[in-house]
Amino acid sequence: MACRAGCGACCIAPSISSPMPGMPHGKPAGVPCIHLDAAYRCRLYGHPERPACCSGLQPGSEMCATDRDAALRGLAILELLTSPTPAPSGEPTA
Template sequence: MECRPGCAACCIAPSISSPLPGLPDGKPAGMPCPHLDGTASWRCRLFGRPERPAVCASLAPSVEMCGASREQAIRFLEQLESATRP
C-alpha cells in the first residue's frame, strides 16, 4: 500500500519519543511534525535521511491504519496513541 497524498496522519496524530531535529525530547501527539513540507502534499523532509527517527522509518501504511480517508487514519492513530499511553 502507498501513502495517501496529502494525508500525513502518521506525522500528526502519534507521539514520537525519540529525538528528531529541532525536537530533542520528541514530538507530542497531535502536533504536526515540523519536518512536514507545509504544502498540500504534507511530505516528510527527513524521508530517506539519517536524522529521520527509526519509528517513522518503520511505520508502513496499511488498510487498517489508513482507512478510507485522512480523517479515518487520524482517528485510528489517536485511538492507538490513547491505548498505548503509559
C-alpha cells in the same frame, strides 16, 4: 499500499519519543511534526536523521484507514490506548 497524497496522519496523531532535528524531546500526540511540508510529506524521508520509529512505518489499511480523517481518528485512539497511564495518587509505580 502507498502513502496517500496529502495525508500525513502518521506524522500528526501519534507521539514520537525519539529525538530528531529541531525536536530534541520528540513530538507530542496530535501535533504535526515540524518536518512535514505543506503537502504533508516528510522532509526527513530517506535521510539518516529520520527516527527509526518513522522509518519503520509502512502504509496499510490498519493505519491509513479509508481516508485522512479516518486515519487521524484511528491513530489518535491507538495513541490513547497505548499511552502510559499514571498510577492513582498514593499508589507505587513500577
